[in-house]
Amino acid sequence: METLRRILPALLIAAAILAAWELYCVRAGVSPLLLPAPSDVARALVANRGEIAGHALSTASVTALGFSVSVAFAFLASVALHFVPPLERGLMPLFVVSQTVPLIALAPLMILWFGFGLLPKMLLVVLVTFFPMLVSLLSGYARAAQDHLDLLASMGAGKVALFRRVYLPSARAAFFAGLRISGTYAIVAAIFAEYAGARRGIGIFILSAKNNFRADLVLAAVVVSSVLTLGLLGVVRLIEWLSDRRRGHHAPR
Amino acid sequence: METLRRILPALLIAAAILAAWELYCVRAGVSPLLLPAPSDVARALVANRGEIAGHALSTASVTALGFSVSVAFAFLASVALHFVPPLERGLMPLFVVSQTVPLIALAPLMILWFGFGLLPKMLLVVLVTFFPMLVSLLSGYARAAQDHLDLLASMGAGKVALFRRVYLPSARAAFFAGLRISGTYAIVAAIFAEYAGARRGIGIFILSAKNNFRADLVLAAVVVSSVLTLGLLGVVRLIEWLSDRRRGHHAPR
Amino acid sequence: MLRVEALTVTARERTLVENLSLDLEDGRITCLIGPSGCGKTSVIKWLAGILPAGLAAAGKLAIDGRDISRPDPAIGYQPQGDALFPWLTIAENAALGLEVAGASRTSARARVAPLFPAFGLAGTEELFPDQLSGGMRQRVAFLRTIVRQSRFILLDEPFSALDAVTRMRMQLWFLARLEAEPRGVLMVTHDLREATEIADRVLVMAAAPGRIVADIPIETPRAARSEAALADLRQFLKSLLLEDFSS
């Protein structure tokens, strides 16, 4: 009930947009080749649910794998960069450069190097998603209060203890903000990776829908991609909530 | 000198990677069509500098325009969502959904709606870059200390004054973190947008190089895209530095 | 006259403050003392209109018999911590209250600037809060509060971080200022000497739940108070603090 009330505005706005779109398509008689009406998309979605589900499953598993690796990698990288400042100066620019490579140029190379299996797609998902998490984690560490650091240092805490007891807890909020940004991109990244070469997946489905001139199926796949992403973000929220020590208590600040 | 010493590790690592790559290409005799050596790329870059510069200029201007609009939009949206919580509940999910639409599916629609001019490219850049900034700004506002809010509220400050004097300054670091994430993606987004239909630009250059089987030119364009991004990030850093009130003083925390 | 009637503050199941009533007279200083944790800050925060999210309150607040909603510009407030803004210079922090009340930057700065020397803060104008000592920060917070024109003023341990001499100087300055510009003051303090020397009235709170257990007017004019009489009063207050009021 409470949840429903909370997301009601979102549902209302979404419904209004869909209604306007449907009306526009019907009234203006837009060719479904260009812009299918929401009802067309829904029909296509239902008619092809079996096939789409298969592709979605494939994309979801690539994403799950890639995103987990990405979180782990971002965390480990943030730890390494935190502890070894010259490494930060050495690697951070390279990480930035890695983000500036248009995937369109990189993806085909990945396929050539790593084949058609899971690996290249996973790597592309990692490439797309690790960076916002890394930036967020580092900015989270930077948020550690000097008072807390000083206190612990005065207790003779080593670098590791400082990290575990101050930097890491200070970065909690920033970490989840980064996770939300990355999580938003994870599914799209997987789809994109599939676009560059795969046997199955929503990306392949979109490509083939497009090459068969089926805009309705393209949009149906978009809907599925959104649903998958919202699901992933829901999981992230759940983890944030479950890991919140103050869950039972009043909000801290 | 100081700057040079700071980026030295990055330069060394980059040089090592390039050297290994070059060596691999020469030793293994990889076809330059599959993977051109760095020297091939450099040669291609120099030989086509005039043409590439023209495309780069076009991409840079699309990015500049789109990114400025994006920053403005993200800021205004964050203000609106901050002041009208039901709006946040209504729009935020839609913003998230907007990020889950694979660009590959969206780009054609943009052309249909907005034609071949600057507008669709600009909109795609906005679409890609506004979200990290929005998330960062909102998480920055959430970082405002209760003490400060209470103090100002006790002075009878209205919502606007609270925003201007507490939320906004509290979000400064987060804003720049978001700007760095978004700035990293701005050029790539513009390149991607060009795929959806443009007369010139690095994206068009990549597409044409690829369809003319010139992998060296594709990589040359990647280099240019990285350089453009690093330039943009440099500008962001400069703005952060210039707008830092404690520039002359010691670091605050 | 500001009047609090039947204030009760609760945190979930716990009652922090119960059925507390008090009057704040115009132009007079009321000191609020009580054991640590008894609820002084909670009362002050409620008066200032900023009770923390986890707490709930019931009670009436009226000025001259008219119920008011808070925050009210007639009530100034200095928190127990200094709550200085780290991104503002000391001068800007000091001028903050005036600016929020609508003064222009320059006029606000002009109003606070002359007070810096008297507060022992000369030369700190362009520094940032983390470059000041704890006692200096507290004086900035006091300065920020006192320059605002408000009929009543709530001070939560305003001088706790000051040494005896600096504290005395600030008290004297404050009394002189109130002479020139009378206000109703509610001041939480742990310093019984301070309470007896500057208060027109001392309210004593007991804990669990927080309530007022003694209301002691000090009729003697401040200048005429004898050290002996004050020592007796302090002794009495101390005995009240020591007493076990748990019912």
Add this chain to the structure above:
Amino acid sequence: MLRVEALTVTARERTLVENLSLDLEDGRITCLIGPSGCGKTSVIKWLAGILPAGLAAAGKLAIDGRDISRPDPAIGYQPQGDALFPWLTIAENAALGLEVAGASRTSARARVAPLFPAFGLAGTEELFPDQLSGGMRQRVAFLRTIVRQSRFILLDEPFSALDAVTRMRMQLWFLARLEAEPRGVLMVTHDLREATEIADRVLVMAAAPGRIVADIPIETPRAARSEAALADLRQFLKSLLLEDFSS
């Protein structure tokens, strides 16, 4: 014996503390008093090995004649603020020092748990810092410091947020504890009564630049100190604080 020799602390062009030397005897309490902003916290932070980034220091620190590098486990420290971690419960905050020193979670918790009632903190174990009053938080910070075994201990205004009675209780508890477990204590305080009642020695600092202008041993055993003698001493200390040492 801990010995500081010729400590000078500078912030850019300004000299905050100049050529300061002091000894801290094992098992004895030394109180450090001085006007707000004179440099007490800076000295303490330097001793604790956490001088802020903007400041530079020169000076020697030796324990029993051996130079030491800081932070040193032989030196405990309670900051002027409470520096409680908002994401830890009160019990966890209290146990933090022990855990950092290598104790297990459970043994650390077991060591701090019995002290909660004596500190008036019973029942707050599972709360978070923002649910406590200022004075309660300060007692948690004191608890966190005192449970650590360290030969010397630096306390920066440890009881400033406590009312007279709670403060007295804490002092008594502290003295009893030191009786059982002697340590060398350096305590910054603004409360001259506190200084005279518990110190074995009082150091008086003057400001601009910070330096020690008086070193006053109190030879009389604590129990034997007469109120009158202490009042005289306080008067003397006050006069030192009032004096203008600017050279």
Add this chain to the structure above:
Amino acid sequence: GQKVTLALDWTLNTNHVGLIVARDRGFYEKAGLDVDILPYSDTSSAALLTGGLADFAYVPSLAFISARASGADITALWVTMQHETGRLVYNADNKAITRPADLSGKTYAGFGSDWEKALIGTMIRTDGGKPEWNTVTLGTGAYEALASGAVDFTLEVSTWEGVNSKLLHRHQASFAYSDYGVPDQQNGYIATRAATLKDKPDLVRTFMRATLEGYEWAAENPERAADMMIAAGDFPNPELVRGSMQAITESGFLKDGDTPVGKIDAARLQRMAQFLADNGVLKDATGNVLKQPGDVSKWIDESWRDR
């Protein structure tokens, strides 16, 4: 002159040679037209045409048939290539492949259209093999994948990818679709909306005649046309353009005997449409499989050629 826009189906290449010639030799200008060749975009040219973003569009055969099947009101005015330019390629040193039947069980680098399935399935089946193979959808990455041996076969446009492979001395062999049960087809339609045809017949006529003049000139002067293309566009690989024009000329793709340049063969279009329908590739406007394409002669209009 009058503004005319034309949408392309792919990056500018030799299929479009007549358009470039007509523009850069001033044929359009002479006809009073100001032709804007729109940049290639990810959106199918048929969609751009249907949506009114272009007055004319260069539409590949499959796109044209599919669009018509799904009810788009567009009409073909012209077809560039008189025969199928596509073919199935594999590495010549791949001993396992000697005939289409051998492709069974092999890995195919595909582009993601149902037509490929129909095509390859038909070829294998016709050759007596079992129509089963692995598909990896790679798009433009297919050719590097084939060259590196990561896949066994793919499809190419002989006048573009094929020429490139030759220039690079890649040792490749190919099967022609029409040798194994797939009807031969023309490719590269130029189409317009029915509404344009009806409302502005003169515009269609002048535009198409100038276009015809361009392609005719290119067919007569392939080398000069190649140079003109290189001068006009961003061709980082000029040899490819020259080689491609040479291949087009040698195979008589533009000019097949005495058939007029650009002439549409309705019968072959009908056969291909039927082939696609039989293989379940065609869908109607609501996404249901279209079993019968109907009479395709209504899909074309060459009246602009009339005096």
